[in-house]
Amino acid sequence: MASQPVLSVRDLSVELRSEGRARRIVSDIGFDLQPRQIVGIIGASGSGKTVLSRALVNWIDPPLAISSGSVTYKSQNILDLPPNRLRPLRKEIAYVGANPMGALDPTLPVGSQIVEKIRALVPGIDTTEARRRVVDLLGAVRIPSPGARFHEYPSQFSGGMMQRALIVDALATNPAFLVADNVTQPLDVTVAAQVMRLMRELTERFDTAVVFVSSSLPTVSEAADQVLVLAEGRIVERQTPRKLVERPEHPYTVQLISEIPQIWTDSAPVVESPARTGRPLIRIEDATRTYRVRKRGTFASFSDVRAVRNVTFDVYPGENFGIVGESGCGKSTLMRLLSRLESPDTGRVVCDGEDIARLSGKALLKFRRDFQLVLQDPFNSLPPRTAIGAIIEGPLKVHGMRGADKRRERVLAVMSEVGLSAALYEELPLGLSAGQRQRVNVARAMVLEPKVLIMDETLSALDQTEQFKLLKLFSDLQARHGLTYIFISHDMAMVRRVCNRVAVMYLGEVVEIAENGKLFFDPGHPYTKALLSAIPTLEERRYRPEECLLEGEPPSPIDLPPGCSFASRCPKAFDRCRVESPSLSVDGKAGMAACFLLEGGPASIAA
Template sequence: MTEAKPVLSVRDLTVDLVLGDGPAAARRPLIEAISFDLKPREILGIIGASGSGKTVLSRALVNWIEPPLAIAGGSVTYKDRNILTLPRGEMRALRREIAYVGANPQGALDPTLPVGRQIVEKLRAVAPEIDRKEAEERAIALLDAVRIPSARSRFHEYPSQFSGGMMQRALIVDALVSNPAFLVADNVTQPLDVTVAAQVLRLMRELTVRFDTAVVFVSSSLPTVAEVADTVLVLEGGRVVERQATKSLVSAPTHAYTRELIGQIPQLWTDTSAPAATAEDAEPVFSIRDATRSYKVRKRGTFAAMSTVRAVRNVTFDVFPGENFGVVGESGCGKSTLMRLLSRLELPDSGVVLADGKDVAKLSGKELMQFRKNFQLVLQDPFSSLPPRTAIGAILEEPLRTHGERNGKAIRERVLTVMHEVGLPASLYDELPLGLSAGQRQRVNVARAMVLAPKVLIMDETLSSLDQTEQFKLLKIFEDLQALHGLTYVFISHDLAMVRRVCNRVAVMYLGEVVEIAGNERLFFDPGHPYSRALLSAVPTLEARRYKPEDCLLEGEPPSPIDLPPGCSFASRCPNVFDRCRVESPALTVRGRSDFAACHLVDPHGETARELVEEPA
């Protein structure tokens, strides 16, 4: 039996960065002499660190290379034609057969038009013979196929009404609506939480069978690629350094770079060591008691009627000096709202947030300035959080000047000291952030927080936009800073592998509530809540899984925070649900000295967390 003809053949593909104009312009190769074949229904994984050329390669495969980049050689053959040399009109006709999905779902669609309408317009642009009604039905069927809940009604909603996971699936529909022969998926799971990412990975596998589509799956995470790919191609410095079947590459990598990537992957269960719990007899640096935060939103289809979104509900916990405290959960669970409460960007509707024993809502004047100095926030996006036309030194000087420092020499010395501590060379002091990598930009963000010598850093998805190599480096910097300055960290993240490596205790949030608080070891080896087990079952890993996805993994979206169900809010997705769950909401119940879980399967007569914490004075 003859082997099927490849869907795509790439030979000696080279893409250069062109610096300057004319024949004398300098050129630097970003990817060089890359060759491979993509077979029908195959999922080809491409991995590599930031800067290895993954995104340049993925865009070249769909002929989407624009200045200052230029094709310097090679071919990408589809249907016996090199698509890199096709006239624009012929290439436009092929767009219905070639699809691309990127890693930024929220910025990919027009926010002023309903999602379904945009998908229909894309389909009719590449297939004008299809009438609008047929196009709408095809789009709705695909939205349902990728498990968008209530697909027919969601068809008419705007991008702002979709969660991050739903937006990513909607973009996959946008790519698949014309039944392409192959799909390039460039880091599509990186911005997603683990449960949604797991659904997308399963979806990729289903697409190859259901729609007869071959997939090029690009990622910086080898465990993610290993979940879905048949074959893996490893990029380093723009060149292919290894290609093997997935199982063979994981078990017996041949190249030193591949072994280095595997060595940087955090272990969840094989390495049983974890950060030890900190002493809880000290006064907490943070305390939050019964904090609630809601928002008013306009009801769809009305002019003045409003609904209430209950973003954070009755949250209670302490954070102790020198601790690394993690907060995890799916998108929309309330993590970022909780971050805004802890950093006093917003105030709770009820309850209290205490910093060093003081109610942050009552701080003003000098006390508030001192709070801002001691409790610093580092956000997720390393690109939009820095002013592009301000030198790095001036960015780092600004907090010191805001807090009253006037000695120019002392300011410069302090900034250079902090730059050294976070791994930024002094030569960047007068440079703009435009030329920095994502990892370097995030170092600038950390330095901007550290320049005021804070006591606490609140890290809101600070590492989620970075590849595993950069995460590995920054986590080492965080360890060094903590040892040097006695810092306390609050890590708000959906990356459980990172949390496993660095956090002493972890709070698990679901639909605005904390459903479990546990020490690192207890959470990963003996979680008390079914939702915690579901999160752990979805983590991409090269290890043998402790929790099986088929037993734990969630489908669909959480209930709406506008219309919360009675009883336990997790009941509609819980594999262990019983009658009591649907009528009675469980409180956080003690499982050990400092471990709690809000589940009726935990001792129903145990003490609750609220009974064990002292009420604020």
């Protein structure tokens, strides 16, 4: 006899109501969620995924409104329940969103906030029992040193740990079902792979059914029992992951599958480097950056956080240079050094032959014009009450371009070049999609006609369709203007598609630098293999996760271990690795790696 569904959704529709008009965002959704089942929902940006996920937990606010349908839990339509009857059910219904860093109060320790939630939702539980439950759950989701992390603040958690902390927050009351809305999109590949495996383990350990919402079919297919394809607010196809990939029926599903980046197949891109002759455009030489942070519970005791350690590499004109690694590896600190938002403690950053730490006055202003940043968050990076034209015009004013008519002409020209309609000039960013917002950010950078664009996780908040469009834009802009790109990213599939050379960072160090083909087909460092094994893909994997994938977090940059910093997580480490730190050495003609295995160490036989 078939079991009773945990959740039964029938004919669910959601409308956007504004100025007396109504437009459907989600239409006639229906499915059942069985005990311990993971139902995946995929679709491109704007397909209605987030609206649907919030409707499933009755979290719809004006101007959105549920116009029809039911969401049945325990024989009750939770959409019809008044607040006083819905409140007791909240401990059984959990939701985790895609913005982990903004979800908790930054002024309170993470553990204390989760304890407060448990005590509010579970009558009679005391603080000691609630704290024990939270520490156990932090350990269950593989947050290292859960007892110590309990007392830390959100700012002290990496993005991956913060997302897992929110999963703890959702599981703290033993919910019957969990809605996970794009929880892996902002995470690096190794942490995202851990979260997906964790989702499957949670269904078994906690008897929790999961609705997993994502824009990535490879991610969903790794854990889901059934996949629903959402297009323009409607379910257009439902299949098991295997059947959906092998025999997609709807044209929209076929299109989604065709846009998934290829990594190792014959149709994967061949990304060749331009000729590297003459002087590098950018040279970073033995750069180190350390931060002093106060020890918890003290006033005068400090620890040193070694964020960037002895980094050296060159970037040549016209290159697409990639910098990859897990959260907390030092990528963003390195970005701040390259853009002179900060200066290295030792070493130097040289651009066009000049040490940028010594620039001042007009020379520094020229550097700011030539080297532009495009950041990750398409929503918080734009002032919400400033017109789009004024946002793009701002840098022209800062750099002294005179004449309002000339500035407007330049802004409109750049808007056209990046694919923004001139009709948006006087509009606010409020109504723009994430992809359109990032085009505004690109336009704001391009308006000064720079030489270099530094892309710090610029595409990580976008689905694969929007990524595809923006990467085409970046290619066109490079062809027209001879731009040099530095892509700082955790998205290995995107790096495979566009970067000529790639630097791999681990715990503040560059552990490998290689040409695109060399890195993806013959990596020299075990950490690079771990990153490659975690890429969400529908292809046959070249590197097996069970052999390469890492667990947990890297060691603390405050208390670095002796020897190779990767030795504690490396499956092939031997005695020398634990006492001596390797330096970058040549690994064939197209790469360098910092690993003793390249010298014929004991583990190299099995490499």
